[in-house]
Amino acid sequence: MLMYSIAGLNPIFHWVKDHRVHHKYSETDGDPHNAKRGFFFSHVGWIMVKRHPEYLRRQREVDLSDITADPVVMFNKKYARELFYIFCIAIPVAVPVIFWSETLLHAILTQCFTRYVLILNFIWSVNSVAHLWGDRPYNRAINPRDNTLVSLVTGGEGSHNYHHTFPWDYKASEFPYSRLNLTSLFIRGFSQIGWAYDLREPSPTLVQEVIHKIGDKSNVPSLIR
Structure with a gap:
């Protein structure tokens, strides 16, 4: 939750809701970020x-009982603004100023804008990118793609064709060590x-x-051909 706060996103509660609607109604008007x-x-x-x-109608149908029962998620939802200012703005700006003698202006420019x-x-x-460009080795009938560039900048979240084909896989990728899948290694380490x-x-x-049933076999990684 604290690392999520560093990223400066909307509360976890809203992210989970949007993500569940996105998967259930992907590439339709019910999808909050419909790539079509x-x-x-x-x-x-x-x-x-x-x-x-359509999204407003569908999001009311999503079961969020497990999320509302999670005290960490609800704490994040209640104090989202305070957590944002502390962990996304204040601490990242303070660290280079205090420990590396950086100027306040440079700290603000690098942490609040660049980072x-x-x-x-x-x-x-x-x-966006992983829904429009890339390969579809697991399911050629859906829009999400496997995109190596997205994996590189997100720590392994670019195997999106795989993720939408097997959404219950905690790795969000077939291979936990390929495409720089640091997210899976992080989860596995804590397991x-x-x-x-x-x-x-x-x-x-x-x-x-x-x-073999629905994948684009011309784009299947060589390890599983």
Whole structure:
């Protein structure tokens, strides 16, 4: 939750709600960042305009009981503004000033503008770039793509065709060590000390079956051909 606050995004509660609606109604008017409306809309335009009536209808149907029962998520929702200013603005600006004798102006420019703007655009690229350009080795019938560039800037979140085909896989990728999948390594590391648990993933047999039935086999990674 604290690392999420550093990124300066909307509260976890709202992110989870949007993500669940996105998966259930992907590439339709119910999708909050519908990529069929173009790159700009799916990248940043969707947070600059009023939500589509279909999304508003669908988001009311999403079950969020598990999220509302999570005290950490609800703490984040209640104090989102304070957490944003402390962990996304104040601490990143203070650290270089205090420990590296950086000027306040340079600290503000690098942390509030360069770092924060880059982080937002890297995260948004999953909704836009990974829905418009790349390969579809697992399911050629859906729009989400596997995009190596997106993986590089997000720590492994670019295997988006895989993620939409097997959304329950905690790795969001078939291969936990390829495409710089640092996110999976982070989760797996905490699973070793019991802080992450009940990790779900499809069997290799199921992945192979799906690839041969609906995947674009010309784009299947060489390790699984």
